[in-house]
Amino acid sequence: MGISIWLANCHRSRVTLGKLLLLPLLPAALLVAQTPVDAAMPAEPAPQQAAAAHGSSELRLTLDDALAMARRNSPRLHEALAATQRGQAAVQTARAYTNPNVEVFQGRQYARPIKTPGTPGLLQHYAGYQTIEIPSERSARRKAAESIAASARAAERGVGLNVMADTQRAFYEALKRQEQIKQARENLTLVEDLRRRVEVEVNVGEKGKLELTRAEAELARARFAVNSAQIEYASAIAILRALIAAPADANLIPTGSTTAHMTLPALDMLRDQVLTAHPAVAQSEAELNASRSTLDREKALRIPQPTAFAEFENQPDLRYWRAGITVPIPLWDRRRGQIADAKAAISQANATLDQRRLELVSALERAYEQYQLADQQVTSLEAGSLRAAESAVEAAKSAYRFGERGIVEVLDAQRVLQSVRGDLLDAQYARQSALIDLEELGALTPGARP
Template identity: 30%
Template sequence: MPPSYRRPQRFAVGCALAALAAVLASPAWADPAPSFAELLAQLDQTPATLEAGALSDAAEARVRQARVRPNPTIALESANAFGTGPFSGYSNAETTLSLSQSLELWGRRTARINLARAEASTVSLQRDLAIVDAAGRLALTYAEAEAAQRQAVLAEENLTLTVADARAALALVEEGREPLLRGIQGESEAAAARARRDEAIAEQEAAFARLTAVAMLPDPVTTIDSSLLNRIPAGAIPAPAEAPTVRVASAQRDAAERRIAIERIRSRPDVTASVGVRRYEVEDATALTFGISLPLPLFDRNRGNIEAAQADFRAAEARFLTARQNAQADRAAARARLSASASRVAASDAGVTAADEAYRLSRIGFEAGRISQLELRVSRTALVAARTSAVDARLARVRAEIELARQDGRAPFQGAQ
């Protein structure tokens, strides 16, 4: 056999080995991940929701503590005892046992309870928002893992098609219908496709590792059987009266207003009443004592704290207005992106069908000698690009649904098909 044909034979062997390696690289076992609905049902066990729940419990405990009145103070005092002269012993002593209690005038207790309730309401709304964010993060991680799995499959299919095209080119070279350069080009394309396949597998493994960590699964995920990318988001869902971010900002504004009332009350004297019994040893007699004490507001009238609370309220009011404006714009943008992503998915699916048919016809034409290898390569590249675009379109649809669900204060794909 002439020397010009030895390289194509070695190339054919290399292609066959590459195809065999592609098959052997597929996992022999698989541990499928639970469905997104199953993982969503276990969302309350994730660290983010556990933290949010603990903070809410702490806020409710502070509300209960705010209702508690201050403890009374009991005091025992002896005077005129163990001195000098007539007071050398305890016979002339005066002993007083008294009980003091803060009266909490000016609505101190009510203001304290109202502030604790406002802060607890804020934390409760933040907990709900944290759960929604955790659900969105789980959905995105799940969708990205599924997309990586599909990209790995597409890279494997691309390698298979590239090897098949290279073998077809080799057959034409051996028949003398194509120059040796075509075989070398096919070998180069197969090597590039093999590298892309290896990269896609690495990305898949990384995405599965992220899903295993985010979902707190006991065993590593190696495959996804229940598709989230193919789920169609729910139809028109009525917009909530207020977005979760707006409700949180509103609650923070209310809490800031309650703090102003607290600081104003603190500027007023804290009146303490006391009652007691006094024992006179020298007369062998007892008498009642009572009194009222309060601080004189000569130096500290709490003006700085009042002004600071008022400034905090103005800042909270500005955040509330900003949150309301952003929520309206963000929800409209999310709905527009979701609608556009649905159109993109439909267009990409049609593009895959057309590209698949174009590649099939190109392959027939190439084997018949009516189409060049360059035209076959272009049709194969278009097919791979169309399939990749279809995966990206579905991932974009999931992202749009996650953002819209966050604006609505719900988990993604609730009520979806």
């Protein structure tokens, strides 16, 4: 199993499994986009209206609910569990002794026309064979199987971390799209109000038709933004549904917040923790141990494994038994190829372990830096730009009501506010995604962050 299984989603914030299953689930999720954009903004996002119209059941999901469903339903987790069970079965196979062989022959003996013919009658033959295993070969075989089983268990833990991280990313992506719909609808409500005011002023002759044209253009733009946000939300819900294997008729309503904040420990401490506890390192170490045990086994197999045998034969005129041992002679094959292959496998496992450590450290540093930068950006936007943009909108609206400013100034101020809100939402999601990456890397304990 390649390192990409462990780190792919630490390097980017997209969900590969959800995208694979997106196409069959997208039509049901696109019910979100059917809500009229000029309706009053509901208490919850548009999916509730689509669900009511089509009779689907509403399923409110917290993050813990989504993670629990993923643990129960994820095919990737089931596949990893089956691989672990196969590894345990391989250990049982390696511990088993070689079965003996038993021969039983029976026939008749006939006399030939010679001076001293044999006595005719029943002929019986019994024999047994047992391979005598070399203790060092048996021990190495068992250790190799146990190391492979340990590798499968580590892989299962890694897949579990990956599935939980994918689920969290999809969940917070849906929350982000919910907030985008809310912001787009707020903007639409403001633009609709401005358009009505301008229409009244144009009708009474206080404003020119150019003002109404500007308002209608901005209204079309705001409606398009709402529709786009609804489509993005539908896509996010489809991905989340695929990851947690939710019922197809359930209308998922994620509930939560993307405002989590925490103080991270020192990077050096997290680096040591990741290199010690991450399943990818444990898997590579187990594979390295398995390669070493395989080399020991190949060397032990150079020692001939004898086969003990005993037989008994009952003839009409006599009976006899004999015992002995068969020893293969390693004359042509000294297992040089198998030993060389095992040595190369050890070198390969060492290189894989080093590469995984490098990639884990790189992913940790990237996620750590991303969190710090995103957290600073969130703090800066909340403390400065957002308040200033909100104040600018209120001032422009007040000036417009008193006739001191035109609609252009109000729309410009509103666009700035929407841009700042979008930047804040992106920064919050980036911060949340960095925390998820740190959890997937093992730097943070899942569930420990706020």
